[in-house]
Every structure is written in C-alpha cells, then in structure tokens.
Amino acid sequence: MDVLEIVKPGAGASLQDFGxxxxxxxxxxxxxxxxxxxxxxxxxxxxxxxxxPVIELLLQxxxxxxxxARRFAVTGAEADAELPAWCARTIPVGTRLTFAHHRxxxxxxxxxxxxxxxxxxxxxxxxxxxxxxxRTLQPGDRLAALGEPNFKKVGDGWVFWSERRNYxxxxxxxxxxxxxxxxFDSMERTGFFAADWEVSNRxxxxxxxxxxARMNPPEGEMRSEPVLVGSIQVPPNGQPIVTMRDGPTVGxxxxxxxxDEESLSWLAQCRPGVRFRLALME
Amino acid sequence: xxxxxxxxRAALVEFAEPDPAAxxxxxxxxxxxxxxxxxxxxxxxxxxxxxxxLEFRNGADPSAQAAKxxxxxxxxxxxxxxxxxxxxxxxxxxxxDLIELGQRCxxxxxxxxxxxxxxxxxxxxxxxxxxxxxxxxxxxxLHAPRRANPRPRVPVGSxxxxxxxxxxxxxxxxxxxxxLGTTDVRLFDPARREPNDEAMFLLRAGDRVKFVPVD
Numbered sequence: 088m089d090v091l092e093i094v095k096p097g098a099g100a101s102l103q104d105f106g107x108x109x110x111x112x113x114x115x116x117x118x119x120x121x122x123x124x125x126x127x128x129x130x131x132x133x134x135x136x137x138x139x140p141v142i143e144l145l146l147q148x149x150x151x152x153x154x155x156a157r158r159f160a161v162t163g164a165e166a167d168a169e170l171p172a173w174c175a176r177t178i179p180v181g182t183r184l185t186f187a188h189h190r191x192x193x194x195x196x197x198x199x200x201x202x203x204x205x206x207x208x209x210x211x212x213x214x215x216x217x218x219x220x221x222r223t224l225q226p227g228d229r230l231a232a233l234g235e236p237n238f239k240k241v242g243d244g245w246v247f248w249s250e251r252r253n254y255x256x257x258x259x260x261x262x263x264x265x266x267x268x269x270x271f272d273s274m275e276r277t278g279f280f281a282a283d284w285e286v287s288n289r290x291x292x293x294x295x296x297x298x299x300a301r302m303n304p305p306e307g308e309m310r311s312e313p314v315l316v317g318s319i320q321v322p323p324n325g326q327p328i329v330t331m332r333d334g335p336t337v338g339x340x341x342x343x344x345x346x347d348e349e350s351l352s353w354l355a356q357c358r359p360g361v362r363f364r365l366a367l368m369e
Numbered sequence: 370x371x372x373x374x375x376x377x378r379a380a381l382v383e384f385a386e387p388d389p390a391a392x393x394x395x396x397x398x399x400x401x402x403x404x405x406x407x408x409x410x411x412x413x414x415x416x417x418x419x420x421x422x423l424e425f426r427n428g429a430d431p432s433a434q435a436a437k438x439x440x441x442x443x444x445x446x447x448x449x450x451x452x453x454x455x456x457x458x459x460x461x462x463x464x465x466d467l468i469e470l471g472q473r474c475x476x477x478x479x480x481x482x483x484x485x486x487x488x489x490x491x492x493x494x495x496x497x498x499x500x501x502x503x504x505x506x507x508x509x510x511l512h513a514p515r516r517a518n519p520r521p522r523v524p525v526g527s528x529x530x531x532x533x534x535x536x537x538x539x540x541x542x543x544x545x546x547x548x549l550g551t552t553d554v555r556l557f558d559p560a561r562r563e564p565n566d567e568a569m570f571l572l573r574a575g576d577r578v579k580f581v582p583v584d
Binding site for chain 2 (some may be wrong): 109110111112113114115117167209217218219220229263265266292310311312313314317328335336337345347348369
C-alpha cells in the first residue's frame with residue numbers, strides 16, 4: 088500500500104539503506120545513507136532494523152504527502168518540518184510534511200513504520216544515479232511500506248538527548264593513516280592535523296572537498312589503486328577530497344588518511360562554514 | 370608481498386611481480402582465489418593493477434589477516450593469459466576525437482584504428498563507473514594526456530583512450546578521455562540478471578579484450 092507521495096523532492100531525495108557490499112571489484116561503490124547514525128535512529132524510532140531503506144533528503148525544499156496513517160520518523164538535519172527531527176509520531180492521511188527552513192546539517196532522514204518497500208539491486212535498495220540503480224525520487228513518485236500499521240502506539244517517540252546531534256558543532260574527526268601516509272613529510276602531516284577545516288560547497292555524495300589549508304602534494308606519480316569510502320586524497324591542487332559513499336572505487340591521488348566510519352557520518356553533515364579539526368587514530 | 374592496514378577493518382596488499390608483464394597472471398589467480406574463498410571472511414575485495422583491497426568482516430587485527438592472505442597469494446600459481454576469457458568488442462570508429470588524436474600523435478585516422486585494434490588488452494581493473502575497464506596494452510604511440518576540458522557527458526558505449534590506457538564508457542558519465550569510436554555492446558546493464566547478478570557486468574578484472582572494427 089502506498090504510504091507517501093513525493094510532492095517536491097527539494098534539493099535532492101533518494102531511497103538509501105546501508106549500501107551494497109561485494110561489488111567493488113566491478114567498479115560499483117557502496118552508496119547508502121550519508122549519515123548512518125541518523126538513519127539508524129530514524130528506523131529505530133519506528134521499530135525497524137537500523138539498515139532498512141529510508142528517504143534521504145538533501146537540504147531544504149522537500150514536500151511529502153502522507154497517503155496512509157502510520158508512524159513516521161524524521162532524524163538528521165533539522166528543517167522545521169511539522170514532524171521535528173529526532174521524533175516519531177502517527178501522521179494522519181493527507182498531512183503534508185514540508186522541509187522548508189533549513190537550520191543545521193545537510194541530510195534529513197524519513198523512516199516509516201514497517202519500512203519502505205524497495206527493490207534490491209546488487210543486494211541493496213540504495214540509489215546510485217550514475218549506475219542507473221535504485222530510486223532517485225521525483226515529483227509524483229509514491230512509496231509503499233511493508234507490514235500493517237500498529238495503532239497501539241500513541242504519542243511522540245523521541246531519540247534520547249545524548250544521541251541527538253548538533254551538526255554545527257562537530258567533535259574532533261578521527262582519521263587513520265592512509266596508504267601513502269609516508270609520502271607526506273612531517274610538516275605536511277602536522278599542518279593537516281593543526282588546520283581548521285570546512286567542507287567546500289563543491290561537495291556531493293561522491294566526494295567532499297575540504298578547505299582550510301593548502302597541502303603540498305608529494306612528488307611522484309602513482310598508479311590507481313582501490314579506494315575505500317572515507318579516503319582523504321590530496322590531488323595536485325593541494326585541496327583534499329574525501330571519498331564519500333558514491334565515490335569511485337579506484338583512485339590515483341596520494342591518500343594521506345582514511346576517515347573513521349563514526350566520524351564519516353559527522354563529516355557528511357558538516358555544511359560549508361562549519362569548522363572542524365582532524366585527529367590521528369592509532 | 371607488502372601490505373598496509375587501512376583503518377580497523379581493511380588492508381591493501383601489493384603483489385607486484387619483478388617482471389610487470391607477469392602481474393596480470395598473478396592478479397587473475399588472486400581474484401579466482403578470493404572469489405572462491407573470500408566470502409566467509411571478507412565483506413568486499415577488489416583488485417587494481419598490482420594491489421588488492423581486502424575488507425574484513427570481523428574486527429581482528431587487519432595486519433594479521435592481511436598477512437595470512439598475502440601468504441596465500443604468494444603461493445598461487447599464476448593463471449596465464451590463455452586461461453582468461455577473451456571478449457571481441459565490435460567498434461564503429463566514428464569518435465569525435467579520432468582525427469584530433471591522430472594529428473596530435475602524427476598519425477592518420479586509419480593508422481590510429483590499426484594501432485588501436487592490434488593488441489589484445491588486459492583488463493587491469495574495473496572502476497570509475499560500474500563495469501568501466503582500464504585496459505593495459507595500449508600502444509605507446511596512442512598515449513596522450515587527458516583532454517584539458519573534460520566533457521560533462523560522454524555517451525555510453527564510447528570507446529576511448531586516456532593516458533596509457535584504453536577504456537570503454539560503461540554508463541553515460543563525465544569524462545576526459547579521447548573518444549575514438551562507439552560500441553553497441555553494453556558493459557554494464559542492470560537488467561541483465563541471468564544466471565546471476567554478475568551477468569550485469571560484461572568484463573571482470575583479468576579478462577582480455579580485442580577491438581574489432583565494424584562499419
């Protein structure tokens with residue numbers, strides 16, 4: 088049964104779960120939700136498995152219309168919807184959820200009780216537009232949910248305060264050594280961890296460009312090698328790029344570091360202007 | 370063999386052979402081993418040129434896990450080219466950059482076609498887009514830096530060269546390689562699911578490719 092209609096997708100809307108594994112050797116990136124912490128909590132609020140498919144909205148402008156009374160949850164970036172972030176409630180038929188005024192973070196997650204019905208391609212419901220896989224949501228699209236609504240639950244469900252995130256105040260982000268760590272001299276490494284960084288507005292689900300300091304890329308040509316999500320590459324222009332979830336599976340720039348998975352969810356929500364620092368993981 | 374742990378759950382293993390020409394045969398053997406035995410302990414893996422990425426399912430020391438795999442890789446008998454699948458790719462040499470690339474390399478278009486169709490290429494890795502092959506074996510006369518202004522949209526099926534590699538655009542995407550021609554063969558097709566999902570991909574690393582000119 089259809090439970091939700093996309094009236095307006097806003098700056099971007101797609102279905103995502105925790106991504107696909109096992110296809111990297113064919114050039115298929117994992118994709119999946121940009122912020123796992125927020126997506127998992129959206130699902131938990133409505134009783135789903137952490138990695139059930141959710142709607143991922145970029146910034147503001149989206150409008151969704153409820154077609155069946157069910158419990159819905161919103162987490163992640165706060166956008167002044169009728170349903171506030173980090174909350175679940177039963178929404179009556181016909182209600183429009185509008186995500187108009189964006190306050191902090193970049194990605195908002197909408198989960199529904201039972202979970203959205205979605206075709207699995209290569210083991211995942213995650214949209215990967217370049218590969219023509221999965222659902223990027225368009226005006227008029229309708230989404231169905233699994234299972235029957237359970238009206239015994241009443242009132243609002245909230246995520247614990249300690250688990251809600253203020254994306255304008257990220258903690259230290261943790262970075263492991265990258266495969267070409269040794270190519271960077273100690274001055275470069277020191278500068279990398281001393282700088283205040285922010286995400287450039289030329290960033291998307293493929294890669295986040297970092298601004299804050301200009302790195303000197305090491306000398307020497309390297310051959311392309313397999314790349315993990317979270318890799319921090321330093322191209323010839325000295326502006327680091329973090330490979331995000333739709334990023335290429337191979338890359339030919341030296342990698343100074345690898346963002347830890349927990350920190351990657353934080354980074355994903357840092358909008359331009361939000362400063363953060365990096366710390367080395369041992 | 371050398372290996373580097375990457376974070377807490379992955380490692381990169383380097384298997385370069387003293388003779389670089391022997392690397393594809395080693396890569397084929399490693400891929401076959403991982404496809405047969407990797408499922409239980411590996412969440413994912415991939416091979417590119419002379420490196421293997423291993424992503425572990427469990428949280429045990431990645432360096433120790435990589436060491437075990439590296440030992441197995443070193444003990445493998447390389448799989449020679451004769452054991453690789455060979456794909457013939459029909460190409461219409463109607464690419465937008467055919468004449469320009471010829472001029473840059475001091476060749477006529479006919480010569481470019483003859484040089485491009487002569488070798489049997491090795492698929493050194495798939496990457497950039499799903500199913501996009503980096504083909505080793507391009508004649509040095511066709512090596513050319515990528516275009517200064519990459520195209521925002523290269524059509525699917527474009528047969529191209531960039532740097533020291535030949536390739537085929539497997540999906541429509543931005544791209545900076547020089548377009549020599551077009552093939553109707555689809556390197557990635559999400560609708561091809563029989564007998565299993567691997568059928569979506571025409572090529573795998575370690576395969577060989579020959580281009581055949583058609584009108």
